[in-house]
Amino acid sequence: MTKIISVENKINNNDKLRGLKDFNEVFEFVKHSVNSVFEMKRAGLSLMLHKMPTRVGAYHVLGSNVIAINSILLEQVRKHSASNDEYNSYLFTVLLHEYLHSFGILDEHTVRQMSVELCEKFFGEERMVTVIAKDPLKIFPQLGSVSYDKFENKYELIKDFDKSNQTYIQ
Numbered sequence: 001m002t003k004i005i006s007v008e009n010k011i012n013n014n015d016k017l018r019g020l021k022d023f024n025e026v027f028e029f030v031k032h033s034v035n036s037v038f039e040m041k042r043a044g045l046s047l048m049l050h051k052m053p054t055r056v057g058a059y060h061v062l063g064s065n066v067i068a069i070n071s072i073l074l075e076q077v078r079k080h081s082a083s084n085d086e087y088n089s090y091l092f093t094v095l096l097h098e099y100l101h102s103f104g105i106l107d108e109h110t111v112r113q114m115s116v117e118l119c120e121k122f123f124g125e126e127r128m129v130t131v132i133a134k135d136p137l138k139i140f141p142q143l144g145s146v147s148y149d150k151f152e153n154k155y156e157l158i159k160d161f162d163k164s165n166q167t168y169i170q
């Protein structure tokens with residue numbers, strides 16, 4: 001069962017996504033969207049930026065509270081984004097994917113389908129974020145040619161991630 005989001009709210013959601021300023025704001029918005037569409041929520045996750053092989057966009061360690069984003073790919077996305085909308089859309093879909101895994105949904109296909117469904121319902125079918133949820137290479141073809149092949153020992157922990165109890169009011 002999913003909830004229906006009105007056209008006005010979809011437009012609002014697109015405007016909000018464009019204006020988000022950091023990891024925390026994007027993640028709060030991911031949580032809000034998942035709660036709005038699927039009525040699922042959880043808290044207490046940590047975010048790491050990690051240099052890792054470019055075939056891995058991000059990962060969640062099962063049973064842990066950690067989401068890690070591939071900072072090599074993210075850097076490429078930042079470099080090639082034509083707008084805040086593009087960058088935030090990429091970040092949104094990556095965090096969304098791992099957030100869904102953190103509920104114990106392991107199957108890749110299921111998580112991808114849920115991500116696309118959420119974007120279609122929350123933002124609209126033709127939106128940038130929905131296109132990226134289906135295939136990030138459509139918007140960022142450069143990601144296909146970046147090559148990095150190891151997991152670095154170091155990572156950067158994002159401070160104060162998922163600490164707020166902020167709720168969005170429609």
Ligand SMILES: [Zn+2]
Nearest residue numbers: 097101108111
């Ligand atoms: Zn996955």
